[in-house]
Amino acid sequence: MAVKRKAAGDGGLGQLKEALSSGSLGTVYLFHGEESYLREYYLSEMKNSLVAGFENFNFHKLEGKGLTVQALTETVEAMPMMAQRTMVQVVDWDLCKLSEEQRTGFIALLEDFPPYCCLVIVYDQIEYKPSKTYKKLYAALEAYAQTVKFQEQSQNEILKWVARRFKAAGHTIDVPTAEHLLFTCGSLMNGLIPEIGKIAAYAKNERVTKADVDAVAAPVLEAQVFEITNAISKGDFDRASEVLGALLKLQEEPFMLLALIGKELRKLHTARIALDTGRDKFWLMERWNMRSDYPAKLLLDNARRVSRSWCARGVRRCYEVDLRIKSVSGVDGADELKLLLMELAQRD
Numbered sequence: 001m002a003v004k005r006k007a008a009g010d011g012g013l014g015q016l017k018e019a020l021s022s023g024s025l026g027t028v029y030l031f032h033g034e035e036s037y038l039r040e041y042y043l044s045e046m047k048n049s050l051v052a053g054f055e056n057f058n059f060h061k062l063e064g065k066g067l068t069v070q071a072l073t074e075t076v077e078a079m080p081m082m083a084q085r086t087m088v089q090v091v092d093w094d095l096c097k098l099s100e101e102q103r104t105g106f107i108a109l110l111e112d113f114p115p116y117c118c119l120v121i122v123y124d125q126i127e128y129k130p131s132k133t134y135k136k137l138y139a140a141l142e143a144y145a146q147t148v149k150f151q152e153q154s155q156n157e158i159l160k161w162v163a164r165r166f167k168a169a170g171h172t173i174d175v176p177t178a179e180h181l182l183f184t185c186g187s188l189m190n191g192l193i194p195e196i197g198k199i200a201a202y203a204k205n206e207r208v209t210k211a212d213v214d215a216v217a218a219p220v221l222e223a224q225v226f227e228i229t230n231a232i233s234k235g236d237f238d239r240a241s242e243v244l245g246a247l248l249k250l251q252e253e254p255f256m257l258l259a260l261i262g263k264e265l266r267k268l269h270t271a272r273i274a275l276d277t278g279r280d281k282f283w284l285m286e287r288w289n290m291r292s293d294y295p296a297k298l299l300l301d302n303a304r305r306v307s308r309s310w311c312a313r314g315v316r317r318c319y320e321v322d323l324r325i326k327s328v329s330g331v332d333g334a335d336e337l338k339l340l341l342m343e344l345a346q347r348d
Contacts, residue, residue: 020049027117033148037188051087057083058081058087060088061090062091064121067090069106072090088118088120090122106137169201170200180294186223195216224246225247225257240345244338244341253333255326268306270288272308274303
């Protein structure tokens with residue numbers, strides 16, 4: 001008979017770490033979240049802890065598409081061979097799309113789950129959306145499964161991790177340069193690994209510089225859009241137009257670019273308000289839920305070069321252009337974006 005799990009303080013990664021450390025992994029887990037590097041790391045750690053040396057007999061990986069509760073039950077109930085436990089990993093099995101019969105069978109499995117098996121349901125390509133609509137399923141998952149969300153790490157943790165990766169490649173990186181790397185390439189580990197590799201191979205000196213990052217790192221879309229508004233705030237229309245043109249050549253959707261430009265202008269407007277009202281970077285960070293003061297400082301620097309009325313006009317024009325693209329047939333979104341940049345280049 002399965003034992004109901006106790007509610008945990010975080011119910012997530014911290015509890016999983018403790019279970020691995022103490023050798024007391026549970027029976028049913030739900031893994032989700034955008035930080036796939038961490039997820040794969042802990043799946044590997046669980047596998048090593050439970051079935052190391054006997055994976056061929058005791059580790060089973062199943063695809064969620066087309067999986068039935070009957071097939072899962074047979075796999076879960078298979079006895080371990082030459083080991084104490086088995087591990088079953090199921091990828092992209094949408095529990096909320098199970099038929100009523102399948103949901104009932106899955107709930108019954110959870111209620112009488114074999115203690116020698118560890119089942120991990122991984123949400124990778126599909127989104128995990130727990131629904132209280134299916135009350136019995138929701139209650140069973142709450143009672144018998146531990147949910148672990150793998151999300152972006154805290155700024156401190158990711159900075160330390162970046163430093164360790166560069167150290168392993170024979171380089172050092174200071175905090176401001178590492179913050180610039182995260183701003184440029186994002187904070188997800190899977191995305192950072194290849195960029196760190198490229199930068200480490202390119203850097204001529206032991207200490208990695210901002211110029212090394214800018215020379216070879218591939219910026220995420222948000223960083224490229226920031227470069228557009230950054231250039232406009234400096235009065236460099238040519239640079240803003242160059243970045244926009246490059247993004248359009250990559251077939252980025254104009255409406256998506258417009259949404260991101262609008263968001264950056266709203267941030268810039270907030271930063272200008274902060275300067276006008278005597279507020280600091282911490283106020284700005286709180287308003288925009290920033291994990292680091294690096295983007296806040298960049299925004300405040302840009303805001304010093306523009307007026308509050310210019311920011312307000314830019315935000316309003318983004319809304320108007322968005323409405324025009326969506327409501328007027330035959331409008332070329334790319335042309336509208338180019339015209340918008342020309343308008344933004346005009347100062348008060």
